[in-house]
Amino acid sequence: MIRTLATHPFFRFRFVRFVISGGFATLTNLGVVYLCTDVFGVYYLASSGVAFVASFLVSFMLQKFWTFSNSSLDVVHRQLVISLIVASCNLVINIFLMYCFVEKLGIHYLIGQLMTSALIACETFFLYKHVIFIENPKFFRMSK
Numbered sequence: 796m797i798r799t800l801a802t803h804p805f806f807r808f809r810f811v812r813f814v815i816s817g818g819f820a821t822l823t824n825l826g827v828v829y830l831c832t833d834v835f836g837v838y839y840l841a842s843s844g845v846a847f848v849a850s851f852l853v854s855f856m857l858q859k860f861w862t863f864s865n866s867s868l869d870v871v872h873r874q875l876v877i878s879l880i881v882a883s884c885n886l887v888i889n890i891f892l893m894y895c896f897v898e899k900l901g902i903h904y905l906i907g908q909l910m911t912s913a914l915i916a917c918e919t920f921f922l923y924k925h926v927i928f929i930e931n932p933k934f935f936r937m938s939k
């Protein structure tokens with residue numbers, strides 16, 4: 796059933812798969828932010844950082860293997876390192892935007908996180924498509 800659904804023509808569009816994978820990552824992000832902040836009483840900016848890491852791991856796996864159908868394992872460690880660099884930059888952007896949305900604009904932290912995630916998703920799609928999960932990753936292969 797899952798294999799049949801995954802091969803449906805609708806899911807052949809990379810951007811649709813990216814959005815669905817991002818949706819799972821966003822649900823992970825929002826769930827972790829909510830649990831950390833409202834259930835465990837963690838400061839919302841710290842919660843946002845923890846949620847960002849959790850959603851990164853979900854996103855990387857789905858984007859690599861499903862969205863971009865990049866099953867090569869010989870460059871996965873390099874892709875992961877570059878993805879971590881991108882994610883680290885995104886984490887700084889994420890916390891800065893959360894601060895602006897919540898502290899400066901008075902937006903509820905969950906709405907702020909949703910808006911922040913949407914902005915970061917646009918930038919990440921471009922980088923995943925054109926840098927990290929490219930068809931012929933010569934950049935990642937070391938010459939022997």
